[in-house]
Every structure is written in C-alpha cells, then in structure tokens.
Amino acid sequence: MNTASFFEKLWDTYSEKTPSAQKVKTLLQKEGNTVYNDHIAIRTFNDPRTNISVIAKPFLAMGYEAKGEYHFEAKKLYAKHFEHPTDSNAPKIFISELLLDQFSEDLQRHIKETLDSVSPSVFSDDELILKGRVWDTPSYKTYTALQEESEYAAWMYVNGFCSNHFTVDVNKLETFTTLSEVNEFLKQHGFKMNTSGGEIKGNAEQFLEQSSILADIIPVQFAEGVYNITSCYYEFAFRHKKNNGELFTGFIANSADKIFESTDMNLQK
Secondary structure, three states, X not given: OOHHHHHHHHHHHHHHOOHHHHHHHHHHHHOOOOOOEEEEEEEEEOOOOOOHHHHXXXXXXXXXXXXXXXXXXXXXXXXXXXXXXXXXXXXXXXXXXXXXXXXXXXXXXXXXXXXXXXOHHHHOOOOHHHOEOOOOOOOHHHHHHHHHHOHHHHHHXXXXXXXXXXXXXXXXXXXXXXXXXXXXXXXXXXXXXXXXXXXOEOOHHHOEEEEEEOOOEEEEEEOOEEEEEEOOEXXXXXXXXXXOOOEXXXXXXXXXXXXXXXXXXXXXX
16 A cells, blocks of 8 residues: 555544544635644554554655654653654654553453454554454443543553544644634634643643644444444644744653543543
8 A cells, every 4th residue: 555545544544433523624624724734643552562663664664764752651651753754744653552561450451351352463464553443342341441540541442553633734724823723713613622731732932832622422332332432533733943943843742641631531521
C-alpha cells in the first residue's frame, strides 16, 4: 500500500467511528479552508508484540524519523513522535504506549490474556495499525474493570489498533488566524470542547496551543450486549515560531496529558 492510500485508509477507519471529525472537516472546508493534518496519534501497549517500535514500522518505511520522547507519570505512559524529513505537509505521528508493568496484576493479566488470544502473525503485519480490534468481542465487565485503573487501557481493549485522533493544522487554515477563533466556531456549531486543564492547552511561550472536541459516543457490541462508549476525537493545534524563526514541531507533555482525557467517559457527564 502506498503512503497516500495508507493515510486515506487510516482516516476512513477513524472517521467511521468518529462522525464528528468528518462533520468538522466539512464545515471548515465550506468556510474556504484546505484541511491539513498536524499530527495523528496512536495508542498501544508496551508489550513487545505491540509496542511503539512495532506500531512505528510502516511510518519508518515511509521515511519518517524519530524525534521527541515524552513521559506521562500520572497516566503511566511513554510516547515518541516521528516526523517526515522532506514532506512539510506530512502529518507528524505521535505514538504512546501504556506501561503495563506499572499497573495491578489484574490489569496486566487482562491485557496479556487479550493479546495471547491473537495469532502472533497478526502482530507482525506491518499494517497492524489499520486492523482495529484484532481480538474477539470484548467483555463489558472487563472494560469497566480496566476503566477503574486506566481509561487508556479500557479504550485500547475496545478499539484496538487505529488512530486515536487526527489533528487539524490551524496554522494552514485560510479563514482562521487563532485557535480561539476555531474553538468559538466549533462551539457555535454545537461541538463540546475538552475543558480539562482549560479549553486551550499550552500557550505561545511554550510554542504550542492545542484544543479538542470531546470524543464521540458510539454503540459498541460487547459480549453482554450493546453499550454506548467513547470512540475517538478531533484535535486542533496552533504552532508558534521559536526564537530561531522556525515553527515548533514537538509536543508538550502536560498539554498532551489533558488532551488524552478527551476519550474519558467522565468528561461526557
């Protein structure tokens, strides 16, 4: 699969379970904007079968290079981001992994049993990130047990391997000049923002401002029946120039920590 087809498939899978993303993109386009992706975020576990190195394989094959590293102590996550060295319109890739060994034995057991139920050949496929949930129908009981310890683990258990969010590159929008303008536009059209840590995370002094709408809630088939839970969300990023005149291309851990919460069921209440 070529690069364009790969990203198109990644978007199709994401937007299918995130109707709000396509609605927002269409609204921005109707305003006269071309929508570029600042970055695409992906979640995984630090199990050697599924860790960052595994998920990064197709992007490295496209010529992407590893850049920043990030630590999220409260959520027990580690992350890296990747950039394409020559294509300025290629989205950055942000991959985070849950540090399983820092959780309870019960959580570790649930995740190990889930991964063990899958043929090893599935994890060795370079297009794993396009496959979604590769294990059997999830249990709602297990989902709620995982959620008590880690919303991230519960989300992964249900959604599997896919993009957690795409991100609009606000700098490249033609009819908006600030992230605040974008946020107001979204609210006027009925979208709910993630206000954890403030509606806008980060500031000009940190060279990055981010916001996001709350994740969509969709019906999911569990072993016990159908339940409505969060899927994915759409993010918006505005980057500022560093002292050398170049746009900042990294990420701010404290801001990303709050953006992660866009899938938190508790924020939907």
